[in-house]
Amino acid sequence: MIHARTLHPGTASGETVRLTAPLSFWGGTDEHGRIVDAHHPQCGAILAGRVLVMESGRGSSSASSVLAEQIRTHTAPAAIILARPDTIIALGALVAHELYGLATPVVVVDHPTYDELPSDRRLRVEATALDASISW
Amino acid sequence: MDNLRLTAEEERLLGGQDGDGVALAMRVIVSLARLGGAPRLVEITSAHVDSCLYHGQVSLDFAHTLAGLGAKVRVPTTLNVGSMDLLHPGLVRTTTDAEREIAVRGRELMAAYVDLGCTPTWTCAPYQLPGRPGVGEHVAWAESNAVVFANSVLGARTDRYGDFVDICAAITGRAPYSGLQTTEARRGTVVVDCRRLGERFLRSELAYPLLGHHVGSLAGGQIPVLVGIPGDVSEDNLKAFGAAAASAGGVALFHAVGVTPEAPTGSLDHLPRYDVDLETLRATRRRLSTSASGELDAVSVGTPHASYAECERLAGLLRDGPPVRLAFYLSTGRATRARAEETGVLRTLESAGVTVVVDTCTYVTSILSPAWTNVMTNSGKWAHYAPGNLNVDVVLGSLEECVASAREGRVVLHELGA
Numbered sequence A: 001m002i003h004a005r006t007l008h009p010g011t012a013s014g015e016t017v018r019l020t021a022p023l024s025f026w027g028g029t030d031e032h033g034r035i036v037d038a039h040h041p042q043c044g045a046i047l048a049g050r051v052l053v054m055e056s057g058r059g060s061s062s063a064s065s066v067l068a069e070q071i072r073t074h075t076a077p078a079a080i081i082l083a084r085p086d087t088i089i090a091l092g093a094l095v096a097h098e099l100y101g102l103a104t105p106v107v108v109v110d111h112p113t114y115d116e117l118p119s120d121r122r123l124r125v126e127a128t129a130l131d132a133s134i135s136w
Numbered sequence B: 001m002d003n004l005r006l007t008a009e010e011e012r013l014l015g016g017q018d019g020d021g022v023a024l025a026m027r028v029i030v031s032l033a034r035l036g037g038a039p040r041l042v043e044i045t046s047a048h049v050d051s052c053l054y055h056g057q058v059s060l061d062f063a064h065t066l067a068g069l070g071a072k073v074r075v076p077t078t079l080n081v082g083s084m085d086l087l088h089p090g091l092v093r094t095t096t097d098a099e100r101e102i103a104v105r106g107r108e109l110m111a112a113y114v115d116l117g118c119t120p121t122w123t124c125a126p127y128q129l130p131g132r133p134g135v136g137e138h139v140a141w142a143e144s145n146a147v148v149f150a151n152s153v154l155g156a157r158t159d160r161y162g163d164f165v166d167i168c169a170a171i172t173g174r175a176p177y178s179g180l181q182t183t184e185a186r187r188g189t190v191v192v193d194c195r196r197l198g199e200r201f202l203r204s205e206l207a208y209p210l211l212g213h214h215v216g217s218l219a220g221g222q223i224p225v226l227v228g229i230p231g232d233v234s235e236d237n238l239k240a241f242g243a244a245a246a247s248a249g250g251v252a253l254f255h256a257v258g259v260t261p262e263a264p265t266g267s268l269d270h271l272p273r274y275d276v277d278l279e280t281l282r283a284t285r286r287r288l289s290t291s292a293s294g295e296l297d298a299v300s301v302g303t304p305h306a307s308y309a310e311c312e313r314l315a316g317l318l319r320d321g322p323p324v325r326l327a328f329y330l331s332t333g334r335a336t337r338a339r340a341e342e343t344g345v346l347r348t349l350e351s352a353g354v355t356v357v358v359d360t361c362t363y364v365t366s367i368l369s370p371a372w373t374n375v376m377t378n379s380g381k382w383a384h385y386a387p388g389n390l391n392v393d394v395v396l397g398s399l400e401e402c403v404a405s406a407r408e409g410r411v412v413l414h415e416l417g418a
Helices: A065-072 A087-100 B010-016 B019-033 B057-068 B097-113 B144-154 B165-172 B207-218 B235-249 B278-288 B308-319 B334-343 B345-351 B380-390 B399-408
Strands: A002-008 A010-014 A014-017 A051-054 A079-082 A106-108 A123-127 A132-135 B039-045 B047-049 B077-079 B175-176 B190-194 B223-226 B272-276 B298-307 B328-332 B354-358 B373-378 B391-395
Touching: A002 A087, A002 A123, A002 B097, A010 A051, A010 A079, A010 A087, A010 B328, A051 A123, A065 A087, A065 B057, A079 A087, A087 A106, A087 B019, A087 B057, A106 A123, B010 B019, B019 B039, B019 B165, B019 B175, B047 B165, B057 B097, B057 B165, B077 B097, B144 B235, B144 B308, B175 B354, B207 B223, B207 B235, B207 B278, B207 B380, B235 B380, B278 B380, B278 B391, B298 B308, B298 B345, B298 B380, B298 B399, B308 B328, B308 B334, B308 B345, B308 B399, B334 B345, B334 B354, B345 B354, B373 B380, B373 B399
Parallel strands: A014 A051, A051 A079, A079 A106, B047 B077, B190 B223, B190 B272, B298 B328, B298 B373, B328 B354, B373 B391
Antiparallel strands: A002 A106, A002 A132, A010 A123, A123 A132, B039 B175
């Protein structure tokens, strides 16, 4: 188990999808929760229902809207684990929670602990306002 | 861990004293403040809202929820572009289901933001309107080119706010006191010496989108200090620079020594330094121009929205000489269009074959024909986004080159700096 910091609370588990480059949800993913950014090393990967592990988001602030819309339509990642805080992603989760009551956990795990997260197992993320943990 | 201190008034807003809509907006602002480690909030004098561009049902649900809970903006609030040209709705294509959804719901979203008390300016260049903020004024602006212009050219203070946050700042009249709201975060971090480009080139329009794209790619996330920019550089050129730097590298503030209000006046020796020469910018133009065939289907200028001076300049280039043979789009704000209509500039543009688009922009909604594959622009920002958004190849040129190309029906470029 690893301790994490909460950017947005919630509990979820799923298969891991680990990205080797930052992703912008706006322009980088489609309405099915698939990576469509042709320049992204994991282009084609499905994020929907999985635990997304990536260092940080990238680019346009419209990514908040795109993530919130994917949470609404159940095509978003089940949980998001970052190595650096990302307010654009956290706000997307917050707005979807406020509007639809759907809590998608977003947490931060600093380096070097971030590198210890396994990529080949189901991860479970439990995040409250005060504390968060990741287990497998 | 949580350093945030709220005033008694802010606690009351959060507690619902001014209604549940204000309380919701306050929860968003307070969450952002906590995420950014802000010690307090700051009162803002104006807001510029970008959330009026349709990104799906959630866009509408958020605006309708705020309105349904009785929220209204409490500071003067301008609106960025929407998904529709409300004055010329026929310009936006409605061929596919997705396009029809955007046309109908995009228009509904624009109306929802007006109902929240925002002013229907529909422009990405709010700094071209009267009443813009002054040096040191705290504001909450969204849209990357407006943010970088407000911070750099006006000396106002805004962090990079985006969807949802912009309208919540307008409703609460507050923003987190963090990021570029604070004095410490506004100092230059890297010097870009432009003097090798020469004074003559630095007086040309094309220098600025190219320099902006180059500096953005080089200094993403940093605060560049430009050296060598002529003291009388136009706001239109600074607009083009900032827009390209913001889209290429998320630049939200730059300084230009002897030009912008917060530029350093002392020694810059302690900062890392880059030199820019013509060869670098020739390479930048080649990189931004994805089309090499010389064939051309259309021209699009006015990203960010053309100022009145830019409309006048285009009219001057088109007034005499052969007609344009290609579709030619100019995006601008409805206020600028109204002024151009009064002075006759609009008539000159339209009779020369220019389609004037307002309230939106040619790269955020379906205006160009999907059959077009090669489009020319004078905008570094348009050149950056259009290949991904519209699936077209682009050529970047000056306004003169755009006009010459539209008349020839194929790409006409001159050697940079020749």
